[in-house]
Amino acid sequence: MHQIGEVAEAVGLSLRTIRHWDEVGLVPPSGRSAGGFRLYTEGDIDRLRLAKRMKPLGFSLEEMRSVFDVLDRLTARRVPARERSELLERLAGFADLADSSCARLREQLTAAEELASSLRHEATRHSLPAEASARRGR
Numbered sequence: 001m002h003q004i005g006e007v008a009e010a011v012g013l014s015l016r017t018i019r020h021w022d023e024v025g026l027v028p029p030s031g032r033s034a035g036g037f038r039l040y041t042e043g044d045i046d047r048l049r050l051a052k053r054m055k056p057l058g059f060s061l062e063e064m065r066s067v068f069d070v071l072d073r074l075t076a077r078r079v080p081a082r083e084r085s086e087l088l089e090r091l092a093g094f095a096d097l098a099d100s101s102c103a104r105l106r107e108q109l110t111a112a113e114e115l116a117s118s119l120r121h122e123a124t125r126h127s128l129p130a131e132a133s134a135r136r137g138r
Helices: 004-011 015-023 042-057 061-076 081-126 129-137
Strands: 038-040
Touching: 004 015, 004 038, 004 042, 015 038, 015 042, 038 042, 042 061, 042 081, 061 081
Parallel strands: none
Antiparallel strands: none
Protein backbone atom coordinates (compact mmCIF):
# COMPACT_ATOMS: atom_id res chain seq x y z
CA MET A 1 0.00 0.00 0.00
CA HIS A 2 1.25 3.46 -0.88
CA GLN A 3 0.50 6.81 0.70
CA ILE A 4 -0.94 9.61 -1.39
CA GLY A 5 2.30 11.63 -1.56
CA GLU A 6 4.29 8.82 -3.12
CA VAL A 7 1.39 8.00 -5.44
CA ALA A 8 1.17 11.61 -6.60
CA GLU A 9 4.87 11.65 -7.36
CA ALA A 10 4.82 8.27 -9.13
CA VAL A 11 1.80 9.10 -11.28
CA GLY A 12 2.52 12.79 -11.88
CA LEU A 13 -0.73 14.10 -10.45
CA SER A 14 -1.33 16.72 -7.80
CA LEU A 15 -2.53 15.73 -4.34
CA ARG A 16 -5.55 17.91 -5.01
CA THR A 17 -6.51 15.95 -8.14
CA ILE A 18 -6.09 12.60 -6.41
CA ARG A 19 -8.17 13.77 -3.44
CA HIS A 20 -10.84 15.15 -5.76
CA TRP A 21 -11.05 11.90 -7.71
CA ASP A 22 -11.46 10.10 -4.38
CA GLU A 23 -14.17 12.51 -3.18
CA VAL A 24 -16.21 12.11 -6.38
CA GLY A 25 -15.79 8.33 -6.26
CA LEU A 26 -13.71 8.02 -9.42
CA VAL A 27 -10.59 6.51 -7.84
CA PRO A 28 -11.09 5.87 -4.16
CA PRO A 29 -8.14 4.43 -2.25
CA SER A 30 -8.33 0.76 -1.35
CA GLY A 31 -7.61 1.50 2.27
CA ARG A 32 -6.88 3.94 5.05
CA SER A 33 -4.13 3.95 7.62
CA ALA A 34 -4.88 3.92 11.35
CA GLY A 35 -4.50 7.70 11.19
CA GLY A 36 -6.99 8.00 8.33
CA PHE A 37 -4.48 8.56 5.52
CA ARG A 38 -5.40 7.29 2.06
CA LEU A 39 -3.59 4.11 1.03
CA TYR A 40 -3.38 3.01 -2.60
CA THR A 41 -2.67 -0.38 -4.15
CA GLU A 42 -0.87 -0.94 -7.46
CA GLY A 43 -4.32 -1.42 -9.02
CA ASP A 44 -5.43 1.97 -7.69
CA ILE A 45 -2.27 3.52 -9.13
CA ASP A 46 -2.95 1.94 -12.54
CA ARG A 47 -6.47 3.38 -12.39
CA LEU A 48 -5.07 6.86 -11.60
CA ARG A 49 -2.70 6.56 -14.55
CA LEU A 50 -5.58 5.63 -16.84
CA ALA A 51 -7.69 8.56 -15.59
CA LYS A 52 -4.70 10.86 -16.11
CA ARG A 53 -4.46 9.71 -19.76
CA MET A 54 -8.21 10.23 -20.33
CA LYS A 55 -8.31 13.74 -18.86
CA PRO A 56 -6.45 15.62 -21.64
CA LEU A 57 -8.59 13.83 -24.21
CA GLY A 58 -11.65 15.55 -22.77
CA PHE A 59 -13.24 12.56 -21.04
CA SER A 60 -15.75 13.74 -18.44
CA LEU A 61 -15.77 12.25 -14.94
CA GLU A 62 -18.88 10.29 -15.92
CA GLU A 63 -17.19 8.91 -19.04
CA MET A 64 -14.14 7.94 -16.98
CA ARG A 65 -16.45 6.17 -14.51
CA SER A 66 -18.07 4.33 -17.41
CA VAL A 67 -14.71 3.21 -18.77
CA PHE A 68 -13.74 1.92 -15.33
CA ASP A 69 -17.10 0.18 -14.97
CA VAL A 70 -16.69 -1.58 -18.32
CA LEU A 71 -13.14 -2.65 -17.52
CA ASP A 72 -14.13 -3.81 -14.02
CA ARG A 73 -17.04 -5.83 -15.35
CA LEU A 74 -14.90 -7.44 -18.05
CA THR A 75 -12.19 -8.50 -15.60
CA ALA A 76 -14.01 -9.07 -12.31
CA ARG A 77 -16.05 -12.14 -13.11
CA ARG A 78 -17.17 -14.53 -15.77
CA VAL A 79 -19.33 -12.50 -18.13
CA PRO A 80 -22.07 -14.05 -20.29
CA ALA A 81 -21.34 -13.79 -24.02
CA ARG A 82 -24.10 -11.27 -24.74
CA GLU A 83 -23.06 -8.95 -21.89
CA ARG A 84 -19.39 -9.33 -22.88
CA SER A 85 -20.27 -8.30 -26.43
CA GLU A 86 -22.15 -5.22 -25.16
CA LEU A 87 -19.26 -4.27 -22.89
CA LEU A 88 -16.77 -4.65 -25.73
CA GLU A 89 -18.96 -2.43 -27.93
CA ARG A 90 -18.97 0.23 -25.21
CA LEU A 91 -15.21 -0.05 -24.88
CA ALA A 92 -14.83 0.32 -28.66
CA GLY A 93 -17.01 3.44 -28.44
CA PHE A 94 -14.64 4.91 -25.86
CA ALA A 95 -11.70 4.04 -28.10
CA ASP A 96 -13.43 5.92 -30.94
CA LEU A 97 -13.94 8.89 -28.62
CA ALA A 98 -10.23 8.82 -27.74
CA ASP A 99 -9.30 8.60 -31.44
CA SER A 100 -11.49 11.63 -32.23
CA SER A 101 -9.89 13.60 -29.40
CA CYS A 102 -6.42 12.65 -30.65
CA ALA A 103 -7.30 13.87 -34.15
CA ARG A 104 -8.56 17.17 -32.74
CA LEU A 105 -5.40 17.60 -30.67
CA ARG A 106 -3.22 16.81 -33.72
CA GLU A 107 -5.01 19.56 -35.65
CA GLN A 108 -4.43 22.01 -32.79
CA LEU A 109 -0.76 21.02 -32.57
CA THR A 110 -0.30 21.47 -36.32
CA ALA A 111 -1.86 24.94 -36.13
CA ALA A 112 0.36 25.85 -33.16
CA GLU A 113 3.49 24.65 -34.98
CA GLU A 114 2.51 26.64 -38.07
CA LEU A 115 2.03 29.75 -35.93
CA ALA A 116 5.41 29.28 -34.23
CA SER A 117 7.10 28.83 -37.61
CA SER A 118 5.37 31.90 -39.02
CA LEU A 119 6.37 34.02 -36.01
CA ARG A 120 9.98 32.79 -36.30
CA HIS A 121 9.96 33.69 -39.98
CA GLU A 122 8.58 37.16 -39.23
CA ALA A 123 11.16 37.73 -36.49
CA THR A 124 13.96 36.78 -38.87
CA ARG A 125 12.52 38.87 -41.70
CA HIS A 126 12.35 41.99 -39.53
CA SER A 127 15.66 41.65 -37.71
CA LEU A 128 18.82 43.50 -38.51
CA PRO A 129 21.42 41.44 -40.39
CA ALA A 130 23.64 40.96 -37.28
CA GLU A 131 20.65 39.85 -35.17
CA ALA A 132 19.54 37.39 -37.85
CA SER A 133 22.96 35.76 -38.10
CA ALA A 134 23.20 35.55 -34.28
CA ARG A 135 19.80 33.81 -34.16
CA ARG A 136 20.83 31.31 -36.83
CA GLY A 137 24.01 30.54 -34.88
CA ARG A 138 22.09 29.42 -31.78
